[in-house]
Amino acid sequence: MAKVARGDRRTRGGGGDAVARGTRGPRALAALGLATICVASPAAGQRPLPPGATGWRDAGLGAVRGLTVGPIENAALPGRGYGTDAFARGAAEARRLGATWLSITPYGRVFDLAPTGVSLSFEAPHAQNRAAIACAVRMAHAAGLRVMMVPHLWVETGAWRGELDPGDDAAWARWARGYRAFVLAWAAVARETEVDLFSVGVELRTWVTTTRAPSFVDVIHAVRDVYPGPLTYAANWDDVADTVILGELDVIGINAFFPLHSENGASFAELVAGGERAAAAAAEVAAAWERPVLFTEFGYTTRRDCAVRPWEWPEHLGAVAVDETAQAEAYYALLRPLLDAPWFAGFFAWRVVADPDDVTQEAEWGFSPRGKQAELVLRDAYRAHWAADGARPLGAALHRPASTRIGGF
Secondary structure, eight states: OOSSOOSSOOOOOTTOOBOOTTOOTHHHHHHTTOTTTSOSSOOGGGOSSOSSTTHHHHTTOOOEEEEEEEOOOTTTSTTTSTTSHHHHHHHHHHHHHTOOEEEEOOEEEESSSSOSSOBSOSSSOHHHHHHHHHHHHHHHHHTTOEEEEOOEEEETTSOOGGGOOOOSHHHHHHHHHHHHHHHHHHHHHHHHTTOSEEEEEEOOHHHHTBTTHHHHHHHHHHHHHHOOSOEEEEEETTTGGGOSOGGGOSEEEEEOOOOSOSSTTOOHHHHHHHHHHHHHHHHHHHHHHTOOEEEEEEOOOSBTTTTTSTTOOGGGSSSOOBOHHHHHHHHHHHHGGGTTOTTEEEEEEEEEESOTTOOSSSOTTSSOOTTSHHHHHHHHHHHSOOGGGOSOOTTGGGGSOOOOSSOOO
């Protein structure tokens, strides 16, 4: 997630034509003239999941009860990042809370929105980051957690990666080669450490919603040659319906920073209605592409009216009214309508820092649910029975808490 306002912009870059709004599923390929260029789906033998929108459930993997953990900045924060004793403590804490998955995010750096490639060194040499990530994956597995690896782009100017525009055709081809090298470097680590789910990209709007998409499909195919597990891609919430590469994936990822209301001062009931609209939008995508949907990120800051523009970091907003209840209610409102959706694979909450004892990296109004009312909602969501878990055990309904204002899954 980038520290910029995002989610309501429609900028298209790179000279690629964009899909018409409202055109979903394979029809979006035809709308861009890509139906014969982008393969609708990988060969059956390459797909690790059963076919259809309920493939995650049908594979018997259980719902993803996930938490994103950072950071990778081991040089800047010695002893506090991935692969440290602090990370191991954090993984154990997540498991006690009820999480079954962690998301780990190795970053690569681009210096502006017209990049030629990706620097594999981020706050530390790549070899050091590679070793730290590999160690973190093994620590998570040792704690009984599955792992999603999400190679992520950090734009040095603070701009949003969804507006990348390398330039002309030659520049886009050069960028595609550079990005492919970045992703394959981490796919190799994912294979070596037996990562359970791999993301091929995050919020690359100007690439995957336009006629530039075939070169991204080439990246996906190259990753499948290296990494044998299931693949996802983390689309931004407001362009997932326009994303034309989803048929190449096993699971559709959404960075689910859906606004739950358009105005400040929304009631709890209005937030829940907003969550129902978000669930309906995700259901349309699952049906159109016949793939399960995973919320690769969701989260809200700890401030009043956080559900209106969830992607905003309050440091850009001036005075901030810290409000734990607002964060907790937004968590509940987004997740509760998805509980019985068989196409919904699960979610990753954004985010906590690796060291559970470190309070220096995020302000009181930040995204972390750790030690706040939202953590209680997350605990209940982790412990709830989700449709992706399969048939409900006999008597499970007797232990399902009644819905309450906070928590109560």
